[in-house]
Amino acid sequence: MSENAKYQSPLTSRYASEEMSFNFSNDKRFSTWRQLWLNLATAEKQLGLKDITDEMLDEMQRNLTNIDYALVAEEERSRRHDVMAHVHAFGVVCPKAAPIIHLGATSCFVTDNADLLILRDGLDILIRKLAQTIDSLTQFAVVHRALPTLGFTHFQPAQLTTVGKRATLWVQELLWDLRNLERCRQDLLFRGAKGTTGTQASFLTLFDNDVEKVEELDQLVSRLSGFEKPYAVTGQTYLRKVDADLLNALASFGATAHKIATDIRLLANLKEIEEPFEKNQIGSSAMAYKxxxxxxxxxxSLARHIITLATNALNTSSVQWLERTLDDSANRRISLPEGFLTTDIVLSVLQNVFDGLVVYPKVIERRIQQELPFMATENIIMAMVKKGGDRQVCHEHIRVLSHQSGHHVKVEGGENDLLDRIRREPYFAPILDELDALLDPSTFIGCAPRQVDRFVENEVQPALAPYADVISKKKNVQLEV
Structure with a gap:
């Protein structure tokens, strides 16, 4: 059967980056299993097991990626056990080391510890990409820090803000997502060498009841695998609440991404801001102008998928009976890779969007002018009072003219002509020379530009400081392109 005759996940066949696809690949997973068996044997030898020789360890080291998948498949069909199939296949290419491969371990020594290694590496990929994405959006916010734009509440016209200030709202949520992923990365520990039900009984037998050596084995295997320490206690597996914690952090990012992308879609409908549109890109097969x-x-679309996976992980965590059940396994083979792959894809798309966002200042200005006369009425009233007018009388004049202009816009389909009506009204003669200044959009944006500056200085720059090299590499790549 050809590859085109079988279902393939679009996450890997269409969207995900090569590095994240490799991170959840068979090559990565099963070579990691072999590395874990090597780490275990290395630690056991260092702690005094004389049956393990340097020759065995060298043999294992040389064959970490020499995986005969056909043999593995044949063994699994026969043994109905994936881990033992790989133990056997590893032993075939490491005949000297075969007797000590998986010594004292349970299946979860490789499956769970490998999962933790893969999740750790996946987090490293996502955190780097998220830092780059935040940097791109921050640059956009800084460039447009003082460009006035109509603000919306309830998607109805509200007071002005700036394009850059609005973008900082998006950046703020992404910074919280960065914090969440960093915390998950920091909290992630190793299952270590815990034995069948987490009691380390098999290793206690292996080391003739020497508790200190058993505890040192747990620590040493963890360090050899790149973790500072293991979880203090586990059952047969590491507790699946760890998965729930990770997928909840990814789901929270999914909510952020959905909100940002939705905002941009709304602004695209208003023709104020658009995602990049390539020269030969086709928007619609029927409507050529789209x-x-x-x-x-x-x-x-993808963010909604990330969000749904959080509930999946919580459900799985809640039904892990006692030391473990196996109804988590098939579920996690899907939910964990999909969570990371989908997040990776969304970050790549957001990066592309942020690097190419197009702003249309003239459209933004026109929309401001359609609404600003109504918003400026309070300023006009205050200016009249300063000229000796009565606030209540002025308010009534403004009220009547505003309703007339509103009727002209909504019923007659005209433009907002409130200013023209004010100019024609003799009552407002004392302030006619001030009207243009009273309607300058830059006077309606409050502290927005300063807020952008202080936010970038106090919040964004410290958060991105640890990723300066990653961000610099991305910028260098963009310059080369």
């Missing part, structure tokens, strides 16, 4: 926000729509 410029559909397909990248942001993809973000929303």
């Amino acid at each position: 410029r559909n926000p397909m990248r942001c729509e993809r973000v929303c």
Whole structure:
């Protein structure tokens, strides 16, 4: 059967980066299993097991990636046990080491510890990409820090803000996601060498009841595998609450990504901001003029999938009976890779969108001018009072003219002509020369530009400081392109 005759996940065949696809690949997983068996044997030898020789360890080291998948498949069909199939296949290419491979271990020594290694490496990939994405959006916010734009509450016109200030709202949520992923990465520990039910009984037998050596084995295997320490206690598996914690952090990012992409889609409809649109890109097979926000729509589509996976992990964690059950295994083979792969894809798309966001200042200005006269009424009233007018009288004049202009816009389909009506009203003669200044959009944006500056200085820059090299490499790549 050809590859095109079988279902393939679009996460790997269509969207995900090569590095994240490799991270959850068979080559990565099963070579990691072999590395774990090597680490275990190395630690056992260092702690005095004379049956393990340097020759055995060298043999294992040389064959970490020499995996005969056909032999593994044949063994698994026969033995109905995936780990033992790989133990046998490893032993075939390491005949001297075969007697000590998996010595004292249970299946979860390789399956769970490998999962933790893969999750750790996956987090490292996501954290780097998220830092780069935040940097791109921050640059956009800084460039447009003082560009006035109509603010919306309830998606109804509200007071002005700036394009850059609005973008800082998106950055703030991404910074919280960065914090969440960093915490997950910091909290992630190793299962270590815990034995069948987490009691280390098999290793206690192996080391003739020497408790100190058993405890040192747990620590040494963890360090050899790149972790500072193992979880203090486990059952047969590491507790699946760890998975729930990870997928909840990813789901929270999914909510952020969906909100940002939705905002951009709304602004695209208003023709104020658009995602990048390539020269030969086709928006619609029927409507040639269309410029559909397909990248942001993809973000929303995939982000919803990330969000749903959090409930999956919580359900799995809640039904792990006593020391463990196996109804988590098939589920986790899907939910964990999909969570990381989908997040990786969404970050890549967001990066592309942020690097190419297009702003249309003239459209933004026109929309401001359509609404600003109504928003400026309080300023006009205050200016009249300063000229000796009565606030209540002025308020009534403004109220009547505003309703007339509103009727002209909504019923007659005209433009907002409130200012023209004010100019024609003799009552407002004392302030006619001040009207343009009273309606300068830059006077309606409050502290927005300063807020952008202080936010970048006090929040963004410290958060991104640990990733300066990663961000610099991304910028160098962009310059080369």
